[in-house]
Amino acid sequence: MKSEPDAYSIDDLARDGVTPWSGVRNHLARNYMRDHMQVGDAVLFYHSNAEPSGVAGVGRVASAAYPDPTQFDLESDYFDPKASAENPTWRLVDVAFVAKFPAVVALAALKNHPATADLLVCRKGQRLSILPVEPAHFTIVEAWGRTGVEPE
């Protein structure tokens, strides 16, 4: 799950403990949350538009999908006039903090390493804010981030 650290970083999640992943306004990303995420699923927390951009830590899905309240909030940047309480368009899940890596696993490093080069986030032009990660990939990235040691 991507977030710009200026907007919401792994440190913010560490402080809050759990946060509603509000503001997703892309149908594919919403569908991942709605159809594929289950409570307890592990999440790689990715810093985008950052120095460096990359995986900053680990989270965990802490709720099933439910309507994103910001779509009904006139004051919110994420207000959606087409959505209604009876027929919400956008959903989100809560994400809980698990760990912050001692150092960000940079996108450039992920791209350079054969064990992670085929991650979706490594694809050129990949802008989707929520992407699926294979369990094997998760294990590699998590170990890399936690230890700072490149995978074999």
Added chain:
DNA sequence: GCCAACGTTGGC
């Protein structure tokens, strides 16, 4: 600041 890769909008 540039630009690739889309998603969205709106005229037709």
Added chain:
DNA sequence: GCCAACGTTGGC
């Protein structure tokens, strides 16, 4: 329904 124009994301 098609598609051109436009807007956004996000790496570089």
